Amino acid sequence: GIDSYKEIRRMDFETLLKGLKKAIKVRKLQKKKNPILMNCVLTGKNLDDI
Structure with missing residues (x-):
């Protein structure tokens, strides 16, 4: 989850x-589908996030 991402x-x-966001932009420019x-x-640290 977002809250525990940095720690994990x-x-x-x-x-x-x-x-x-950059990867999505590049994929669109390359016209890749x-x-x-x-x-x-999933860990005990992020179960509450989901």
Whole structure:
């Protein structure tokens, strides 16, 4: 989840969001139809987020 992201992944969620937005922009410019996939890690620290 957003609240525990930094602790689990050691990166700010906002940094991730900027990267995703850039990737989406590039995919549109390349006219690619493949989706951008994300994985989800479930731990005792983020169960309340979901």
